[in-house]
Amino acid sequence: MPPRIPVATRARGSHALVRVCLLSAALAPIASRAADLSFKLEPGVAVPLTAPQSTVYGLGGGQSLKALLGLNGWLDVGPSAQFMLLPNRTANAESGVVWGLGGGLRLHRPHDRQSFAGVSPWLDADVLYVRTGQLNRLGFDAAVGASFPIGESRTFWVGPFVRYLQVIQPNRDGFDNRDAKLLTLGVSFEVGTGVERAREPGEVRTVSVDRDVVSCPDRDGDTVPDSIDHCPDRNGPLDNWGCPAYQKIVVKRDKLELKEKLYFAWDEAKLVDASFPVLDEVVQALKDNPGFKVQVEGHTDSSGGDDHNQTLSEKRAEAVVDYLVSHGISKDRLISKGFSSSVPTDTNKTAEGRENNRRVEFVVNFIILDKEDSK
Structure with missing residues (x-):
């Protein structure tokens, strides 16, 4: 071998x-989020909802054009333009024309979702500068809809929508000062950068x-x-590092870091039951990572004599190795070593510091497994 x-x-x-x-x-x-740009076209049937527009004009046509820049998977912003043409009910009168320019935002289900056939419900709103005839006014709109992906790359989307437009009419003497309210129903067409x-x-x-x-x-x-x-x-x-997320340990590049301490009987190398859940996750992590070779290091605080501390740190590291071996980890992947109090992580002048210095660490050395070894 x-x-x-x-x-x-x-x-x-x-x-x-x-x-x-x-x-x-x-x-x-x-990179994919930074390039999330799309363009949307919304043709539809325009309906005046309130007088005087509903008494003067009939059903017409509406069109919206939007450019949308994705800020994240849920939210887009961008400019928009609108146009409506409403035929006059009297043959000799002029048709109603509405132009709108502005911008707003869209909230939608992320386009990379796989469930429900990838359908993306959405809600948007715009603030608009509106021109009708010789009048320039402020307006706003809001819409709801649902987009369905076409093709595996999800570059094209199509779906129904309903858009409400309200044009704010300032007070003018001798004129009807009610706001204009219109509804557009149609099908939206969107083309974007696609989703991987x-x-x-x-x-x-x-x-x-x-x-x-x-x-x-x-x-x-x-x-x-x-x-x-x-x-x-x-x-x-x-x-x-591509490993499952464990509850009690963290897999790092150079070691397995314990989120909880290991506990031993007082001044002995005997593990107590509270240590077993942590060690069981260490076992699972080593099984998930066959390329790890681990040095188990025992550390003590500065209390007691150096010889006693050295022996205690070595025996505690050996006890951890014995536990791992008894739960299926090959002995040739494990090394135990005691460091007594020579590598403190905290001060030995306080009870809390000494508690932090009494610890077991798992230092990772990588092994390249030959194909025959990894079978």
Whole structure:
């Protein structure tokens, strides 16, 4: 069986690949959000709701055009333009024309959601500068609708909408000063930058760097490339190095950090029951990370003699190793070492500081497993 090789002997080219894959994995979501720009067209039937417009004009046509910049998955902002043409009920009279320019925001279900066929309900509102005939007035609108994706890339969206427009009429002597209220019902058409579909486990993502294409395999499909994934066969977030999120420990680049202390009988190397839930998660983390070789380090405070503290720290580290081995972790992946009080993390002048210095740490050394070893 080929010997296990320390990670420090990897070629520099391998480190470069790790950096490229990590950078691409970390920046891909940011880049996709930064480029989330879409354009929306809303043709529909315009209906005047209140007098005097409802008595003068009949059903007409309306059109809205919007440019939307995504601030995040839920919220877009951007400018908008509107046009309406309402035929006059009298053949010899002029038709009603409405122009509007302004901007607003849209709240919607993120376009990358997979459930309910990807349908994205939305709600938007605009503040508008409105011109009708020779009058310039302030107005606002609000709309609700639902968009359905067309195609796997989700570049095109279509769906029904209802838009309410109110034009504010300032008081003028000799004129009807009621606000104009109109409704538009239609179908919206949206084209955007698209949404990256979810990748299947085992699919390979390629990243172009200086005209060289680097392949970043991702066996478990968690978007963390295998070259930096500490758990390449288990799903996990990037900030946990691709490993599952544990409750009582944190998987770091150089160690397993315990969120809770390990407890021993007073001045003995005997683990007490309160330590078992934490150690059980350490066991699971080591099973999830077959490339870890762990040095279990025992530390004491400065109370007592140096020889006693050294022996106690060594025996406590050995007790932890024995627990891990008894729960299925291979002995050749574990090393125990006692440091007495030589590596304090806090002051030994206070009771709290001494308590912090009495601890067990799990320092991680990486191993490259040969294909035959990993079977």
